[in-house]
Amino acid sequence: MNLQCVCLSLLLGGFAITQVREGVDVKGIAKRQVEDVNNALVKEDYAKVIDLTYPKVIELGGGREKMIGALKASMSDLKTKGFALMSNKVDDPSEPVAAGDELFIVVTYLLEMKAPGGKLLQKSFVVGISPDQGRNWTFIDGGTDVAKVRQFLPNLPERLKLPEQQPPVFEKDKS
Numbered sequence: 001m002n003l004q005c006v007c008l009s010l011l012l013g014g015f016a017i018t019q020v021r022e023g024v025d026v027k028g029i030a031k032r033q034v035e036d037v038n039n040a041l042v043k044e045d046y047a048k049v050i051d052l053t054y055p056k057v058i059e060l061g062g063g064r065e066k067m068i069g070a071l072k073a074s075m076s077d078l079k080t081k082g083f084a085l086m087s088n089k090v091d092d093p094s095e096p097v098a099a100g101d102e103l104f105i106v107v108t109y110l111l112e113m114k115a116p117g118g119k120l121l122q123k124s125f126v127v128g129i130s131p132d133q134g135r136n137w138t139f140i141d142g143g144t145d146v147a148k149v150r151q152f153l154p155n156l157p158e159r160l161k162l163p164e165q166q167p168p169v170f171e172k173d174k175s
Contacts, residue, residue: 026134038088082116099157103130
């Protein structure tokens with residue numbers, strides 16, 4: 001192991017110890033907040049979804065009210081086509097990575113959606129951004145376009161590994 005790897009390991013280990021000492025469950029908070037986003041989508045609480053969306057995304061999307069309206073319209077359109085969110089299973093987050101004054105984390109999840117003739121299963125992820133050492137997070141959907149994620153987050157650390165996009169899997173009804 002080279003000196004750079006040893007220094008990085010000590011730095012990351014020290015960071016984790018600091019977080020535990022301060023009583024901040026960084027990964028647990030991030031996971032709960034992703035669960036909050038996904039539950040809000042299922043319950044059609046679009047304001048809550050936007051509240052947990054990275055502010056730059058909201059700004060570039062035209063503001064909070066416009067984003068809520070667009071999300072509502074999009075979900076309504078899906079419903080009229082026979083689709084409905086059923087559930088989300090959130091996985092444990094990656095290790096957080098610091099860059100500047102922010103922490104970044106990746107949280108993967110499995111989305112299950114009712115579809116005409118069956119259901120769709122989609123493995124996806126969000127990138128979490130915390131300006132306050134993991135006490136609060138906002139998120140960017142990473143499952144659409146990783147290049148766009150990097151445009152929104154020019155500070156995104158290279159060592160934060162983003163999962164590869166996976167296509168949805170369709171399961172036919174058994175009846």
